[in-house]
Amino acid sequence: MRDIIIIGSGPAGFTAAIYAARAELKPLLIASSVEIGGELMNTTEVENFPGFPEGIMGPDLMGKMQAQAERFGTEVVYDDVVSLDLEGPVKRVTLGNGETHEASALIYATGSAYRKLGLPEEEVLSGHGLSWCATCDGFFFRQKTIAVIGGGDSAMEEATFLTRFADKVYVVHRRDTLKASKIMQQRAIDNEKIEFIWNSEVAAIHGTTAVTGVTLRDTVTGEERGLDLDGLFVAIGNDPRTHLVHGKLELTREGTIHVEGRSSRTSVAGVFAAGDVIDPFYRQAVTAAGSGTVAALDAEHYLAALEDTASPEAAEIEAEAIDEGVAIDGLVRAR
Amino acid sequence: MTARAVTEATFEQEVLNNEKAVLVDFWAEWCGPCRAVSPILDQIASEHADKLDIVKLNVDENPQLAMKYQITAIPAFKVFEKGEVVKTVIGAKPKPALEADLAAYIS
Numbered sequence: 001m002r003d004i005i006i007i008g009s010g011p012a013g014f015t016a017a018i019y020a021a022r023a024e025l026k027p028l029l030i031a032s033s034v035e036i037g038g039e040l041m042n043t044t045e046v047e048n049f050p051g052f053p054e055g056i057m058g059p060d061l062m063g064k065m066q067a068q069a070e071r072f073g074t075e076v077v078y079d080d081v082v083s084l085d086l087e088g089p090v091k092r093v094t095l096g097n098g099e100t101h102e103a104s105a106l107i108y109a110t111g112s113a114y115r116k117l118g119l120p121e122e123e124v125l126s127g128h129g130l131s132w133c134a135t136c137d138g139f140f141f142r143q144k145t146i147a148v149i150g151g152g153d154s155a156m157e158e159a160t161f162l163t164r165f166a167d168k169v170y171v172v173h174r175r176d177t178l179k180a181s182k183i184m185q186q187r188a189i190d191n192e193k194i195e196f197i198w199n200s201e202v203a204a205i206h207g208t209t210a211v212t213g214v215t216l217r218d219t220v221t222g223e224e225r226g227l228d229l230d231g232l233f234v235a236i237g238n239d240p241r242t243h244l245v246h247g248k249l250e251l252t253r254e255g256t257i258h259v260e261g262r263s264s265r266t267s268v269a270g271v272f273a274a275g276d277v278i279d280p281f282y283r284q285a286v287t288a289a290g291s292g293t294v295a296a297l298d299a300e301h302y303l304a305a306l307e308d309t310a311s312p313e314a315a316e317i318e319a320e321a322i323d324e325g326v327a328i329d330g331l332v333r334a335r
Numbered sequence: 336m337t338a339r340a341v342t343e344a345t346f347e348q349e350v351l352n353n354e355k356a357v358l359v360d361f362w363a364e365w366c367g368p369c370r371a372v373s374p375i376l377d378q379i380a381s382e383h384a385d386k387l388d389i390v391k392l393n394v395d396e397n398p399q400l401a402m403k404y405q406i407t408a409i410p411a412f413k414v415f416e417k418g419e420v421v422k423t424v425i426g427a428k429p430k431p432a433l434e435a436d437l438a439a440y441i442s
Contacts, residue, residue, distance in 0.1 A: 096430065
């Protein structure tokens with residue numbers, strides 16, 4: 001049995017791995033089979049991760065995080081988790097290839113998945129003009145007219161990126177103000193290929209074999225109108241990926257995994273959660289990385305307490321000590 | 336075994352005139368999911384070499400074929416039999432999901 005298994009290979013998972021590996025816990029990190037590196041793998045320039053004043057490409061940043069985690073002894077497995085057994089002191093993780101791994105502590109950092117529009121045409125037209133990945137598919141829309149749905153940073157980034165290829169990019173947003181950061185907004189507003197369509201949502205997507213347009217509904221008046229398009233990129237937000245822990249871990253009203261205060265402790269002892277899967281608000285690479293750090297330190301602490309007394313109650317007592325404001329660092333050093 | 340590359344020059348010979356069913360992986364260097372799924376395709380290729388040929392087509396270098404087969408999202412996998420597209424799968428998927436999609440051609 002191992003000390004610790006980390007599920008997830010975004011900034012939270014790899015940062016937790018860096019800390020856990022440096023604590024000589026020899027973490028096993030389950031990276032997924034086709035989504036290694038997480039959401040940043042589909043972004044271009046990351047300009048807000050501290051330490052990279054010139055910016056860094058999302059995939060490069062994730063490659064560096066992985067290299068850093070591996071340098072200290074993290075073992076990375078490229079497979080998907082199909083089931084979890086979290087009850088009791090031994091946590092069991094079963095993978096797509098049938099293997100089961102066991103550990104005393106588990107860090108759950110599965111991030112979030114693109115939110116769908118919820119329209120019946122979505123399934124059929126997905127990959128046929130309807131896309132969730134501008135960096136993958138923008139190339140195929142040279143000199144075309146396309147729309148990006150959404151008003152956050154990802155929508156602005158995608159719209160700006162897509163103007164490299166498309167002749168015209170509409171940004172369709174359900175409100176009359178954007179949620180995106182000022183710098184991303186300004187970049188999109190200043191781009192002459194981008195036109196904003198405010199207070200509008202997509203009521204229907206047109207096309208049988210490929211997207212030909214959409215029906216837009218005005219969110220104020222309810223009025224509908226058609227818009228001809230060659231492509232549609234959806235960036236309306238993300239939902240935490242919790243399907244593997246439904247009924248096993250307590251969730252919040254927002255659907256994220258519930259953790260105690262500023263810690264990473266979930267409703268089950270020995271199971272810690274980090275990154276977008278616990279965060280409905282901030283969802284940044286750097287906050288996820290910070291959250292991964294918290295999870296690794298909490299897990300390290302839990303394991304140390306287990307070892308000290310070989311009883312889970314002791315872990316709880318120490319956990320309470322942290323709640324009462326005793327610095328984690330002090331506790332670790334005192335040991 | 337790494338799936339071999341085909342180009343506009345070799346497509347007819349390697350894909351359209353192939354006796355076996357051929358899966359063409361439409362991909363590009365700048366597509367993260369394409370790179371992620373690539374080792375899975377290599378595995379499927381070596382496990383089912385007797386039934387299915389798997390080749391890669393770089394859309395950046397072969398835009399005419401990407402256009403001809405109306406590729407608007409990658410990775411896109413198209414299975415050809417006797418020169419005709421008989422199956423299209425779009426997007427990077429875990430191995431069991433891809434195997435299920437391709438069941439008719441590998442089992």
